[in-house]
Amino acid sequence: xxxxTQTPKHLITATGQRVTLRCSxxxxxxxxYWYQQSLDQGLQFxxxxxxxxxxxxxxxxxxxxxxxxxxxxxxxxxxxxxLGDSALYFCxxxxxxxxxxxxxxxxxxxxx
Amino acid sequence: GxxxxxxxxxxxxxxxANSTLRxxxxxxxxxxxxxxxxxxxxxxxxxxxxSGTKQNGRLSATTVATERYSxxxxxxxxxxxxxxxxxxxxDSNYQLIWGAGTKLIIKP
Numbered sequence: 013x014x015x016x017t018q019t020p021k022h023l024i025t026a027t028g029q030r031v032t033l034r035c036s037x038x039x040x041x042x043x044x045y046w047y048q049q050s051l052d053q054g055l056q057f058x059x060x061x062x063x064x065x066x067x068x069x070x071x072x073x074x075x076x077x078x079x080x081x082x083x084x085x086x087x088x089x090x091x092x093x094x095l096g097d098s099a100l101y102f103c104x105x106x107x108x109x110x111x112x113x114x115x116x117x118x119x120x121x122x123x124x
Numbered sequence: 125g126x127x128x129x130x131x132x133x134x135x136x137x138x139x140x141a142n143s144t145l146r147x148x149x150x151x152x153x154x155x156x157x158x159x160x161x162x163x164x165x166x167x168x169x170x171x172x173x174x175s176g177t178k179q180n181g182r183l184s185a186t187t188v189a190t191e192r193y194s195x196x197x198x199x200x201x202x203x204x205x206x207x208x209x210x211x212x213x214x215d216s217n218y219q220l221i222w223g224a225g226t227k228l229i230i231k232p
Contacts, residue, residue, distance in 0.1 A: 014168075045220075054222050054223075057219060102167060110154045114169055115168075
C-alpha cells in the first residue's frame with residue numbers, strides 16, 4: 013500500500029458525459045501528479061500540483077482540468093468524454109520535487 | 125529532452141531463473157525510479173535509486189549515474205514477478221520521463 017488513495021476504482025460512463033476522479037496523497041506530501049495510461053501504452057503525464065498551485069502541465073487536453081484543495085487532495089475533471097478517453101488514470105504524490113513518486117491504485121475509466 | 129531506453133522489451137523465463145533488466149538514459153538526472161506494473165494494472169514502487177546499489181529481498185538495483193544506466197536484478201523468479209517493469213528518470217524540470225518498459229513473463 014503506497015498510502016495514495018484514489019476513488020472510484022472503476023468508472024463506466026457514456027460519451028459526452030463528465031466525470032470527476034479523486035486522489036488523496038500520502039500524509040505530508042505536497043506534490044500531486046496525474047497520469048493517463050491507455051491500453052498497452054506507457055504513462056502520459058497530465059498535470060502536477062504543488063501545495064495547491066499548478067506547477068507543470070503535460071499532455072492534458074482542454075476538456076480535462078484539475079485542482080488541488082487546501083487539504084491537499086486533488087480532483088481530475090474529464091468532460092465531453094470520448095471513446096479514446098478510456099484509460100487507467102493514476103495519481104501520484106511526492107514529498108519533494110525531486111523525491112520518489114508514489115502511485116495510487118488508479119481509476120479505470122471506460123467510456124461507451 | 126531526456127531519452128530513456130529499456131532492454132530487453134520482452135523476456136520470458138521459467139520460474140526460478142534470474143534476470144537483468146537495463147535502463148539507459150541520455151542525460152544527467154535528478155533521480156531514477158524502478159516500478160513494477162502487475163497484470164492487474166497496479167504500479168508498485170520498487171526502488172528510488174539516483175545512484176549506488178540497493179537490495180530488497182530477491183530484487184536489487186544499481187545505478188551508475190556517471191555512465192547513465194541502471195540495472196534491475198531479479199533472482200529466483202516467481203510467477204508473481206510477471207508484469208511490466210518501468211524505469212523512470214526525473215529531468216531538470218522535475219518531470220518523470222518513462223521508458224517503454226520490459227514485459228516479463230514467468231512460466232511455472
